[in-house]
Amino acid sequence: MSEKINTKPFILHSDFRPSGDQPQAIEKLAENLTDGLAHQTLLGVTGSGKTFTIANVIAQLNRPAMLLAPNKTLAAQLYAEMKAFFPENAVEYFVSYYDYYQPEAYVPSSDTFIEKDASINDQIEQMRLSATKSFLERRDTIVVASVSAIYGLGDPDSYLQMMLHLQQGAIIDQRQILAKLAELQYTRNDQAFQRGTFRVRGEIIDIFPAESDDRAVRIELFDDEIERLSLFDPLTGSSFGAVPRFTIYPKTHYVTPRERILDAIENIKKELVSRREYFIKEHKLLEEQRISQRTQFDIEMMNELGYCSGIENYSRYLSGRNEGEPPPTLFDYMPSDAILIIDESHVTVPQIGGMYRGDRSRKETLVEYGFRLPSALDNRPLRFEEFERLAPQTIYVSATPGPYELEKSGSEIIDQVVRPTGLLDPLIEIRPVSIQVDDLLSEARQRADKNERVLVTTLTKKMAEDLTDYLDEHGIRVRYLHSDIDTVERVEIIRDLRLGEFDVLVGINLLREGLDIPEVSLVAILDADKEGFLRSERSLIQTIGRAARNLNGKAILYADSITKSMEKAITETNRRREKQTKYNEEHGIVPQALNKKVGELLDIGQGANQKVKANKQRGKMAAEPTALYNAPKNAKEYQQQIKKLEQQMYKFAQDLEFEKAAAIRDQLHQLREQFVFEN
Template identity: 60%
Template sequence: MKSDSLILPRKMNKFHIQSPFKPSGDQPKAIKRLSLGLRENKKHQVLLGVTGSGKTFTIAKVIEEVQRPTLVIAHNKTLAAQLYAEFTEFFPENAVEYFVSYYDYYQPEAYVPQTDTYIEKETSVNEDIDRLRHRATKSLFDRRDVIVVASVSCIYGLGSPESYYKMHLFIERGQRIERNDILEKLVEIQYSRNDIGFQRGTFRVRGDIIEIFPAYEDSPIRVELFGDEVEKIVKLDPVRIKPKEEIKEISIHPNSHYVTSMERMKITQQEILKEMEERIDWFKSQNKFLESQRLYQRTMFDLEMIKEMGFCQGIENYSRFVDGRKPGEPPYTLLEYFPEDALFIIDESHVTIPQIGGMYWGDRARKTTLVEYGFRLPSALDNRPLNFEEFEERITQAIYVSATPGPYEFKKSENDVIEQIVRPTGLTDPEIVVKPVASQVDDLLDEIRKYAEKKERVLVTTLT
């Protein structure tokens, strides 16, 4: 379900580039053709641009021209960070967001039957990246002038956008609301009370003053009540916790993308229990008593945590039940948080497209083993990335950007390729000389001596 169906009151700010540079070289022609293609509802276009031809600036001008929310997908975090920095510089007044995997370290849960080795899931979460992920989804609900730069992790399950939006807490000055109602709602959307260690995803209370640290902000919020009326809402300095700016209203979005109502969570527990009982019966019918006992212990522990806390470690493995999906249905991903008219930019498409295609099968092979040996319920298989066909179904209009587009891009665009060969600077590629391998070391020494005599430095790049 696209977020359009929620009928959101998004702000209608315009995309506006702030740059001293003007399009030159092949850029004006490329910008015009790409923008025209989007207006003519071409679903797939290819921008073939040599290195240094200013492809990112061209795409930025196209976004400014068509004024549509945009998802830029890169094939790794490093490239995504570079693009994020460039788009932030081009669009300082608009919402440019960063959405990549928030793990600094990630060891997935796995089981190796050959050696009977179970590998526990180990992770180290980067709090700053987690904040940026939350800020990205919040921006998509609040406004239309949004560019999200993401890695291929954007095709992994994220939780229902409908539940995420409906669970938010809205507070405005003059609003009548009981103090306890605010506290109960904060707990429901997975904020925890901590009167000592104040950090993202927590809140603290002193009398009629409630201080909240939203998951997507780097500054906390103070809500001052007078009886059952909101008297003041203030942004605080994150270090000194002193008032910085008074605001009229605030929307507090959940501390987790896997959030749902208490009613839905009760149904989730019943469905987990039902599937566990069916799976245990199947294991026993196959004389797999070890697997049966293992599954019972692990699942009952998770159910107890969900009952007491509202969530458990690894709750994403039960996301099919939390979201209310049917077996085999694709998960909700970042793509569902975009409106229907979103524009997709696939950067370095010759690498990114094959990577997207390979994510599903690697994930499924690992989880199938966990299910077969009783470490997970079969529903865990539905906590997965999109397969390639599902990804294609969600693409409204796409521009593939590459210096060397692959066969897929040519086929989809029907060989209608927009070239950007002439650089804005007018510089040409340096001359490349290919020499035989046989005498490469001697030749390298000769070249180094030439420059050493001139007191110049030499940089040698090599493969180990």
């Protein structure tokens, strides 16, 4: 793709050495990758240190890697862990940057067209740009991604063509630099210096790179020569020193050279003529008028501004692809020798397979009724077979691998059942359904007295809500995790559970894969004998595993009969428990409680125009931690406090509580004045 500038090796930081099943798993995984094996599975139980094993494999082979997680919460957890293991290397985060997304759609039955509506999280957009930059520039890169990685991204060839290379001593006119920055979609703003903008003061140009969070570059010109290049803190203005060269990357992945836009316009015009002829022939005059009007408006915008709303629907022409060819994705930015690790593969692999079909049916309706040209169908996520072709050497990681991974891996399934800590799988008890609510109340009180936590999983949203109300009325500190809660808030709820802000967390299908909460000593599964997706063998093993990180781990299954799924899950859990017990006896290991530090998983700001749900009647169980705004000690603390206050202000404004919003606005003003005065 491009010549790598940085060839720094991976340096793993950890207070622990591999133990238990980890050494043989690391050796086998690394050996298979070196031998060129395409697929293998790491079957690792909860708490066996799968992430640590993978980190050791990456460090040993010294190859770039992409970790695919099934959702943003687990991606955030993985990102935090990898960041701690590799603080000196490039650990990046690549997930969907939408806080809210409503795709354009047409409902023929009611003749309703829904416009695309989206709210982009500025910080995640910066992290996505940083991820592709690291893949292009550095060998020591780990990108933690969600299935967003299989969605179309800008063409890497266009992206690389558009870069602005700056070098000390280079002869370049100031106007040339400014024109190039405009091409890269940077905007001039001499007042508010923020990401993706530049400012000009005489012969000095300051640029805040789109992929940077805390560093800006200053170009000092003398005549038409770059006299000095330096990096500085855009908040405080303090200098980080001079650099000999610097590359400015485009503000967005979708930037396209002017000549390619003009070529695309010609191809769009040809397709429009063909589509209009088709609609006239079929006597669909409304659709013919609709496609003409919409497409001609888009062509005009692209010609004048270089982009238009919904430009991604013309990605086939902008990236120079033929009909049906896969779109460029994050995989196109990845080095050829990278390793792909699919975490919780039994969930992630089916997700990858399902994305294309859902997107296709919505787009076909838009094309059929004249809202989009047929070429819009090529703006899509990868098909599963395309993903298989693009995927490099792959490690599937799961405690319960699915049939696809087992088939692909063949005999290369590496067991990691023994935990280095000696912790055993939870004891399982079966109790009758008739007493489940009162029995759970009694168990929750016992756990709360010991400063331990409880996870409860129900079958329906209604039952989860009723149970939460019941426990709350009886003095239990409880919260409810449901699908309406956004990613950031979900991460904060889990963090609050660990910190002891409450004792019981109730959920439906959100308390399974990868949730790392050592404080949880009890998992209660209500209606465990209702066979189905939420009570399948895999779901039960995963849910029971949430208590496997605690010394007193126990799982209570409330059931009146034992289903096949329950029987298999109990048998597998007991097998793992016996193997761990035998290992502990042979090596004289006494199980030790995990003392995992509670840190910020990921500091992602919630968008200003986040969609606030109207039904906030569960205020007593709100997931927002109380913030104390003491005087910030440094620039980083200042930024975090500003961000938290702004989030609160926007939230109050959206709830029409303008007095509270105004009070926080005044606080913000005071905080800014205080920081400027002290610095």
